[in-house]
Amino acid sequence: xxxxxxxxxxxxxxxxxxxxxxxxxxxxxxxxxxxxxxxxxxxxxxxxxxxxxxxxxxxxxxxxxxxxxxxxxxxxxxxxxxxxxxxxxxxxxxxxxxxxxxxxxxxxxxxxxxxxxxxxxxxxxxxxxxxxxxxxxxxxxxxxxxxxxxxxxxxxxxxxxxxxxxxxxxxxxxxxxxxxxxxxxxxxxxxxxxxxxxxxxxxxxxxxxxxxxxxxxxxxxxxxxxxxxxxxxxxxxxxxxxxxxxxxxxxxxxxxxxxxxxxxxxxxxxxxxxxxxxxxxxxxxxxxxxxxxxxxxxxxxxxxxxxxxxxxxxxxxxxxxxxxxxxxxxxxxxxxxxxxxxxxxxxxxxxxxxxxxxxxxxxxxxxxxxxxxxxxxxxxxxxxxxxxxxxxxxxxxxxxxxxxxxxxxxxxxxxxxxxxxxxxxxxxxxxxxxxxxxxxxxxxxxxxxxxxxxxxxxxxxxxxxxxxxxxxxxxxxxxxxxxxxxxxxxxxxxxxxxxxxxxxxxxxxxxxxxxxxxxxxxxxxxxxxxxxxxxxxxxxxxxxxxxxxxxxxxxxxxxxxxxxxxxxxxxxxxxxxxxxxxxxxxxxxxxxxxxxxxxxxxxxxxxxxxxxxxxxxxxxxxxxxxxxxxxx
Amino acid sequence: xxxxxxxxxxxxxxxxxxxxxxxxxxxxxxxxxxxxxxxxxxxxxxxxxxxxxxxxxxxxxxxxxxxxxxxxxxxxxxxxxxxxxxxxxxxxxxxxxxxxxxxxxxxxxxxxxxxxxxxxxxxxxxxxxxxxxxxxxxxxxxxxxxxxxxxxxxxxxxxxxxxxxxxxxxxxxxxxxxxxxxxxxxxxxxxxxxxxxxxxxxxxxxxxxxxxxxxxxxxxxxxxxxxxxxxxxxxxxxxxxxxxxxxxxxxxxxxxxxxxxxxxxxxxxxxxxxxxxxxxxxxxxxxxxxxxxxxxxxxxxxxxxxxxxxxxxxxxxxxxxxxx
Numbered sequence: 001x002x003x004x005x006x007x008x009x010x011x012x013x014x015x016x017x018x019x020x021x022x023x024x025x026x027x028x029x030x031x032x033x034x035x036x037x038x039x040x041x042x043x044x045x046x047x048x049x050x051x052x053x054x055x056x057x058x059x060x061x062x063x064x065x066x067x068x069x070x071x072x073x074x075x076x077x078x079x080x081x082x083x084x085x086x087x088x089x090x091x092x093x094x095x096x097x098x099x100x101x102x103x104x105x106x107x108x109x110x111x112x113x114x115x116x117x118x119x120x121x122x123x124x125x126x127x128x129x130x131x132x133x134x135x136x137x138x139x140x141x142x143x144x145x146x147x148x149x150x151x152x153x154x155x156x157x158x159x160x161x162x163x164x165x166x167x168x169x170x171x172x173x174x175x176x177x178x179x180x181x182x183x184x185x186x187x188x189x190x191x192x193x194x195x196x197x198x199x200x201x202x203x204x205x206x207x208x209x210x211x212x213x214x215x216x217x218x219x220x221x222x223x224x225x226x227x228x229x230x231x232x233x234x235x236x237x238x239x240x241x242x243x244x245x246x247x248x249x250x251x252x253x254x255x256x257x258x259x260x261x262x263x264x265x266x267x268x269x270x271x272x273x274x275x276x277x278x279x280x281x282x283x284x285x286x287x288x289x290x291x292x293x294x295x296x297x298x299x300x301x302x303x304x305x306x307x308x309x310x311x312x313x314x315x316x317x318x319x320x321x322x323x324x325x326x327x328x329x330x331x332x333x334x335x336x337x338x339x340x341x342x343x344x345x346x347x348x349x350x351x352x353x354x355x356x357x358x359x360x361x362x363x364x365x366x367x368x369x370x371x372x373x374x375x376x377x378x379x380x381x382x383x384x385x386x387x388x389x390x391x392x393x394x395x396x397x398x399x400x401x402x403x404x405x406x407x408x409x410x411x412x413x414x415x416x417x418x419x420x421x422x423x424x425x426x427x428x429x430x431x432x433x434x435x436x437x438x439x440x441x442x443x444x445x446x447x448x449x450x451x452x453x454x455x456x457x458x459x460x461x462x463x464x465x466x467x468x469x470x471x472x473x474x475x476x477x478x479x480x481x482x483x484x485x486x487x488x489x490x491x492x493x494x495x496x497x498x499x500x501x502x503x504x505x506x507x508x509x510x511x512x513x514x515x516x517x518x519x520x521x522x523x524x525x526x527x528x529x530x531x532x533x534x535x536x537x538x539x540x541x542x543x544x545x546x547x548x549x550x551x552x553x554x555x556x557x558x559x560x561x562x563x564x565x566x567x568x569x570x571x572x573x574x575x576x577x578x579x580x581x582x583x584x585x586x587x588x589x590x591x592x593x594x595x596x597x598x599x600x601x602x603x604x605x606x607x608x609x610x611x612x613x614x615x616x617x618x619x620x621x622x623x624x625x626x627x628x629x630x631x632x
Numbered sequence: 633x634x635x636x637x638x639x640x641x642x643x644x645x646x647x648x649x650x651x652x653x654x655x656x657x658x659x660x661x662x663x664x665x666x667x668x669x670x671x672x673x674x675x676x677x678x679x680x681x682x683x684x685x686x687x688x689x690x691x692x693x694x695x696x697x698x699x700x701x702x703x704x705x706x707x708x709x710x711x712x713x714x715x716x717x718x719x720x721x722x723x724x725x726x727x728x729x730x731x732x733x734x735x736x737x738x739x740x741x742x743x744x745x746x747x748x749x750x751x752x753x754x755x756x757x758x759x760x761x762x763x764x765x766x767x768x769x770x771x772x773x774x775x776x777x778x779x780x781x782x783x784x785x786x787x788x789x790x791x792x793x794x795x796x797x798x799x800x801x802x803x804x805x806x807x808x809x810x811x812x813x814x815x816x817x818x819x820x821x822x823x824x825x826x827x828x829x830x831x832x833x834x835x836x837x838x839x840x841x842x843x844x845x846x847x848x849x850x851x852x853x854x855x856x857x858x859x860x861x862x863x864x865x866x867x868x869x870x871x872x873x874x875x876x877x878x879x880x881x882x883x884x885x886x887x888x889x890x891x892x893x894x895x896x897x898x899x900x901x902x903x904x905x906x907x908x909x910x911x912x913x914x915x916x917x918x919x920x921x922x923x924x925x926x927x928x929x930x931x932x933x934x935x936x937x938x939x940x941x942x943x944x945x946x947x948x949x950x951x952x953x954x955x956x
Binding site: 076146285322326327365381385 | 648649651652659660662666667674677678681682684685688689691692693697698699700701704705706708709712713714716717724725728731732734735736752786787790792794798799800801804805806808809821824825827828829830831832834909931
């Protein structure tokens with residue numbers, strides 16, 4: 001885009017207004033959704049590495065029958081932390097925290113999230129929750145009752161150490177972070193879309209994040225309630241789960257899974273969104289059945305709330321309840337099936353170019369169908385009652401969570417790498433890596449179906465040799481190390497390319513959505529002019545992009561008088577008002593730190609200190625709101 | 633993908649004693665049939681999706697550009713994503729409803745009722761209407777429906793003998809029921825399948841199905857109080873048992889030992905294994921167990937007695953092995 005003098009002046013003014021503090025402190029005070037996204041990326045990948053090391057340690061212990069690499073106490077902590085890490089500290093922060101944060105404002109043509117400081121707070125709370133959870137493990141008191149932490153095993157009587165407190169308070173903090181993030185996405189998606197982007201023109205990735213955010217907002221309270229009940233029981237001797245005092249241990253399970261199953265879709269929906277972003281780009285074709293796919297994404301999130309009891313089929317509930325929840329669990333196949341066929345048909349009728357991102361999406365489709373099929377089997381009540389809590393289930397949810405949810409995230413890392421870094425990754429190495437990771441995944445997780453069918457329960461730190469589980473476990477362990485090798489190669493490709501890769505330009509792949517219409521990496525304000533939108537594939541609308549260039553010359557929708565972005569109506573995307581956005585601030589960081597310290601005091605039983613810390617937090621909140629955003 | 637190799641790989645371990653694919657009763661067989669039927673369906677559905685992706689791959693370099701006509705794709709999407717699933721799921725749902733009654737709790741009282749109580753980390757087994765109590769071994773008569781009532785003394789466990797029936801959780805404050813009705817005598821392995829703490833991996837048990845007359849003999853023996861120690865070694869051992877602390881945790885019916893923390897040892901000498909199937913029941917392994925249980929089963933609630941003189945430990949072994 002050639003830029004005239006007037007336009008250049010406007011851009012310079014925008015640069016000045018949106019510039020943030022440089023250097024390290026700039027990362028502590030930033031409210032730029034892209035920089036917050038990068039913080040999420042780095043942090044979640046660090047936790048991913050930790051969770052991976054935990055997995056390799058467990059696989060080493062399980063490589064052969066009667067191994068003594070780990071003690072059962074250590075194994076149980078690693079097993080619990082592996083699950084907690086991968087779900088709460090890796091997948092969700094990566095998918096929503098990084099991809100959601102970085103991409104949603106860019107895709108809808110906004111200049112930031114609706115609540116930039118709350119966005120920063122979400123990140124700092126997430127970091128604090130990760131530190132708390134790992135502090136337990138590093139102090140030798142990691143939680144050890146499994147990631148779903150059933151009572152009474154997790155009660156003070158059977159888990160007297162502080163491990164469970166690290167778990168409960170860490171996850172409450174984590175839930176606060178996710179709730180704030182989800183609320184932020186809901187408002188951002190409904191109110192900050194560029195004028196002209198009515199809901200039917202919104203990218204499917206944003207529909208996926210919208211569905212995810214709704215799920216988070218409704219699912220997390222169940223988990224938080226459960227965790228608060230648990231801590232009240234552990235710290236103050238209350239009796240929510242205590243059967244002798246009118247409580248019920250199944251209350252924990254119900255509340256946990258009312259959160260826990262929607263959580264599965266929270267994990268996998270952003271992956272759907274990434275698939276629907278990558279596929280049109282590399283097939284040069286719009287998504288087939290766009291409205292059906294958008295509807296299916298929302299339906300998955302909705303039906304996901306009606307299936308939680310299939311995690312409790314073996315608890316002896318009345319059969320009528322089992323039948324109801326089996327039916328609900330089966331029905332969720334339909335919106336999933338619609339999406340699978342929509343992805344496939346887009347590829348069949350388009351002209352797919354199998355570059356690295358699309359390869360990962362193809363892998364995702366295969367894993368999702370595969371894990372989905374074993375999931376259907378688990379809805380079949382009597383079969384579930386056989387295989388639940390066996391390695392069959394471990395195999396199933398690793399196909400779904402690792403194969404179906406994480407593969408698109410890996411593909412997405414390649415796909416948006418040029419956008420985030422301004423450089424290209426190494427394509428040939430990317431494709432090789434895909435095959436290594438794809439094969440490694442199958443070698444690791446496929447044999448677990450078999451060991452499960454042979455009767456191997458999950459969460460065992462050792463097993464006898466007589467039952468024939470040895471070969472499957474040895475293959476799994478070998479696969480895990482192979483898979484790790486592939487992932488190291490993936491990391492090497494991206495890290496080296498970030499420094500040495502050739503310049504990518506604004507739009508190396510011919511992408512369809514708005515992030516490809518701005519430079520790579522995008523400027524702090526994302527778009528010099530708020531883009532015109534007349535379809536769901538605005539980057540492919542040449543005329544509109546010409547209009548943008550003209551608008552920049554004329555100063556229309558440039559909003560260079562302040563920290564501003566347009567606010568639009570929720571459904572039709574009509575321009576409603578010009579919003580003043582808050583600028584960078586140290587307070588989200590301080591508040592996040594105080595919340596973490598306060599929670600640490602609760603774990604350490606210093607309740608007065610905890611209360612004082614939270615009091616200080618209230619003062620900080622006042623300071624946060626004291627100074628309204630400046631006019632430039 | 634590797635799904636093609638599944639049947640072959642499964643076949644190699646199919647006959648193991650905890651395999652779902654090695655059913656020994658009607659309900660377990662019904663579930664196994666359901667599994668193979670679902671597997672066939674799954675392979676077909678997976679094949680359809682792989683087929684579509686192959687078509688996409690093969691056609692990627694065709695001459696004409698991408699088609700933007702959505703009518704064809706809509707037909708496939710509605711057909712494959714809505715119509716076909718409704719049919720398949722309806723069939724599967726019917727199958728599930730059909731199998732469920734076979735695996736549910738017995739409708740009324742049966743001739744034999746057994747209570748199984750989960751403990752960290754062993755199984756207490758009590759025979760209704762008799763004083764018989766044992767641990768980690770459930771003897772049942774062949775060809776007789778048995779009502780097993782399960783609950784727990786501490787945390788949640790899950791009762792599971794894959795070759796005989798589905799699993800059922802053991803939950804505080806609840807008594808869940810499951811029917812075991814094994815036609816053929818044999819020894820069937822079961823294992824706890826709800827994570828219950830450090831000993832979870834070493835909490836297994838046997839269901840020993842016996843011809844009815846053998847079972848009756850066994851039960852009569854179990855009902856009886858413990859045998860008197862025979863010989864000086866065993867008498868010394870009994871004395872040690874009653875004085876060094878064993879009696880605080882274990883019960884031996886007919887003696888002063890009445891602890892309820894660990895397994896009942898009235899007829900421990902007749903059992904096949906120790907520590908919930910962790911080791912076989914031989915004098916040597918019992919000696920090692922008494923000396924250092926933590927080495928054999930880390931986290932076990934039993935303290936080690938390495939501080940006792942070896943002669944006293946040998947005497948204990950001799951006494952306990954005599955409790956048949």
